[in-house]
Amino acid sequence: MSICTPPVSHAPLAVACLGHNLNVLCEKPLALTRADALRMLRAAARVGRHLLLATKFRHVPDVVRARELITQGEIGEPVAFEIDFSSKVDMSERWNSRRALAGGGVVIEDSATILVSASRGLVGRIDLSWSLNTGRESFVTVYGSGGTIEVGWRGSQLRQAGRPPVAIGTGYDKAEAHRRMLASFQALVAGDAPPWISAGECLRTVAAVEAAYVSLRSGSWVQVDMRRARERRPAFEASA
Template sequence: MTARRVALIGAGGIAQTYLRLLGQARADEIVLAAVVDIDETAAERAARPFAVPAFTSHALARDSVDLDAVIVCTPPVTHATIASDFLRVGVSVLCEKPLTLDAAAARSLVAEARSSAALLSMAAKFRFVADVAEARRRLLDGEIGEVVQVDNTFAAVVPMEHRWTADRAVAGGGVIIDNGTHSVDLVRWFAGPIREVMAVEGPRQQGLEVEDNAQLLTRSTSGATGRIDLSWSLAIDEPWYLRVHGTDGAIDIGWRESRLRTAGNDWRRFGRGYDKLAAMGEQLRNFVAAVDGREPLAVGTDDAIASVEVIEAAYRSLGTQSFVPVAPPKPRVELAS
């Protein structure tokens, strides 16, 4: 097997986890071939231990280094351009979430990927958490019946005042797009496609130009509902971040362990909780295997578009106090008189 040559685009916070994984990866499967960051010091610091070139422009790296794939770890506003610049030359892209700031950009990026031999995936690490994967297997095996409701909470105190995360032009919004992108992917993963969504914003506690507290209600095409709590300002300290309620039981997926209960029976514990490194390692392994043609991509372009569409619909619904359809509105057909 020839190792896949990968470049890391963006060498900030989340990139450090990918660097750890690349440092541990089998050299015959994946090798880091270049690092790019507009901050030269950050690029060089990341590249040095691997003895690979550092660049301050992704286009320069693309034109100078032989690459099979890139991992895009830059702020969201840059994702569409960077991903497109690599897809266009046949380099596969694992893009950090959110894929893009809006659904129109997501659709055009996906169209580009579909017309190229290269693959496009959006990072959705929670799907690769071992407990989440086991929960889904057990759901599909029928252990809790059909999904009725999914509850998700991603709420912790994270001061965002001086970060791009709170800059609407860079991030596309606040906690709804930041944490909520993970949430809607999980709801879709367990309850299927989301048909409509309603978002409610809570008080702004950090004085930001974007929301730092919000709740989303979703309805899937199956009729199942989703209830999502998002916050950068409230520490909602619960052991379970995802609860899947079924017709014949329930599954709670937690930070330290998980549990399943079938109707009329006690909870039975399973799993070991949340392990970010292991989950992102599994995500990277699947991406590289898919680039190699050895297995299907776990998070495909339909998933990536859908997550952006649900978040966009959630923002459309803010302030309307009503559900908003996720599917793009159909163009009006004017009847000839």
């Protein structure tokens, strides 16, 4: 079952589908609150079915290749990252600009900048906007002690000191990313492939958005407690 409805309905629909022993692929965000996300994940665990977040960018070949190169140490130790999803779009008549249906996120706030400080010294900046067009060619840039990886809309490259840039991909194809994600979900249900995102990671996506809003209201850094995700991952702080 693929849930592509407004986020406010994700939790009740997913729990109902799981109650009928259906595997569920759910659009982003998984839920409006961490409590609802936990309820969904526990429902999946209770019946032994899959509940996955529809993270299509994990199926973009350029993103997959960039992750491989970082894991292989091609840019050394990652020290900083930048994410930029900015485009001028009229959201005035769209349902996903209504907080009651969509919850939070950039579609509600118009523009947002989130600063991240993770363990081991990693820092990051996330820029999101429906009212600004920054014109940047890359939507993800990762800086390392020995190089930089830029993942872009029309191409991606690896940069290392003293060497010419090396192309590592041809860019982003939205339709192809969706096709790859759906094929992966079918393979998962058939038992031929592992899940591309864990329950803990699904929960962290909701926790990160919640932390950004708490930071916005308090005007201070907010630590995101990842221990409930039951995975050993670095803790991080967020500020919006």
